[in-house]
Amino acid sequence: MSEEIIKVVDFTKCYGDYTAVNGISFEVKKGEIFGILGPNGAGKTSTLECLEGLRNPDGGKIEIMGIDPSKDSVKLKDIIGVQLQSSALPTTITVKESMRLFSSYHGIKPRYDLLKRMRLWDKANTYFNTLSGGEQKRLVLALAVAHNPKVLILDEPTASLDVQSRVELHELMNELKNQGTTILLATHDMAEAEKMADRMAILLKGKLVTIGTPKEITASGSTETKISVRTIGKSLEEAEGTLVDEYYIFYSDNPGRKVTEIINLIDIMGDSLIDLRVERPSLEERFLEITSVGGAL
Ligand SMILES: Nc1ncnc2c1ncn2[C@@H]1O[C@H](COP(=O)(O)OP(=O)(O)OP(=O)(O)O)[C@@H](O)[C@H]1O
Secondary structure (H helix, E strand, O other), X not given: OOOEEEEEEEEEEEEOOEEEEEEEEEEEEOOOEEEEEOOOOOOHHHHHHHHOOOOOOOEEEEEEXXXXXXXXXHHHHXXXXXXXXXXXXXXXXXXXXXXXXXXXXOOOOOOHHHHHHOOOHHHOOOEHHHOOHHHHHHHHHHHHHOOOOOEEEEEXXXXXXXXXXXXXXXXXXXXXXXXXXXXXXXXXXXXXXXXXXXXXXXXXXXXXXXXXXXXXXXXXXXXXXXXXXXXXXXXXXXXXXXXXXXXXXXXXXXXXXXXXXXXXXXXXXXOOEEEEEEEOOOHHHHHHHHXXXXXXO
């Protein structure tokens, strides 16, 4: 897992006078799922589009398996898989025709197995513009992975997908990862990022504000761990917790020590524990902390 597949060094993207991405650097290793998170306008899509060779950087360096996307789009096309925008497909192409077209573009046999897997086989002869939003998205994803790309670039892949399709896509991503595919995943969905990403970068106003595993990022915040305790008696009445729906709620930056203190108190007071829950701050809470005014910037 140490081979660097994607290298981004001091990358900058401008639109006229506006700097959308301002000197960011990160590397993605072989077989990693790397999340790119950030609020609207943070620069995620601009970064992905430069990696895909659709736009040219205005500064710094980008490499995918040693290829500069802005210079060698021919070599890049077989290495990367990208999710097309829905508008990139002709409205009256059928599902099966689109798979044939893409497969011939990559010089492979049509991957009808993927249409079956993405539950699109019943719609094989349906025009693209009459598919539902979720079906269009499933097709676009099937087309992105048809040629077994070494690098898969996904921009909000599960937005507008139903729960079943979302779970199926996550399974497919894990399978591809296990086969050594490197996946770049831009998402607004914190639960998805926490579940799927090995590491992630958070962008804010074009700058990279933090990078690490979901656990590292969550643990680096000031948000405290929540401990909820329910007892038979009233042993915690005098402790500093707040009573909410029969649970005493405590917050601590040292949850191990706090839980021991609480249990000792319950014991000393001759009381009995009914339930104890420890909830670490979520990635979402940490994300909000980082991206809100007065956050880590
Ligand atoms: N073609 C363009 N011309 C001018 N400005 C652009 C263009 N594309 C993007 N921008 C601006 O660059 C900034 C970054 O946009 P980008 O789409 O990369 O952000 P994003 O993180 O993907 O946002 P979102 O989560 O809303 O999709 C935004 O302020 C946007 O308005």
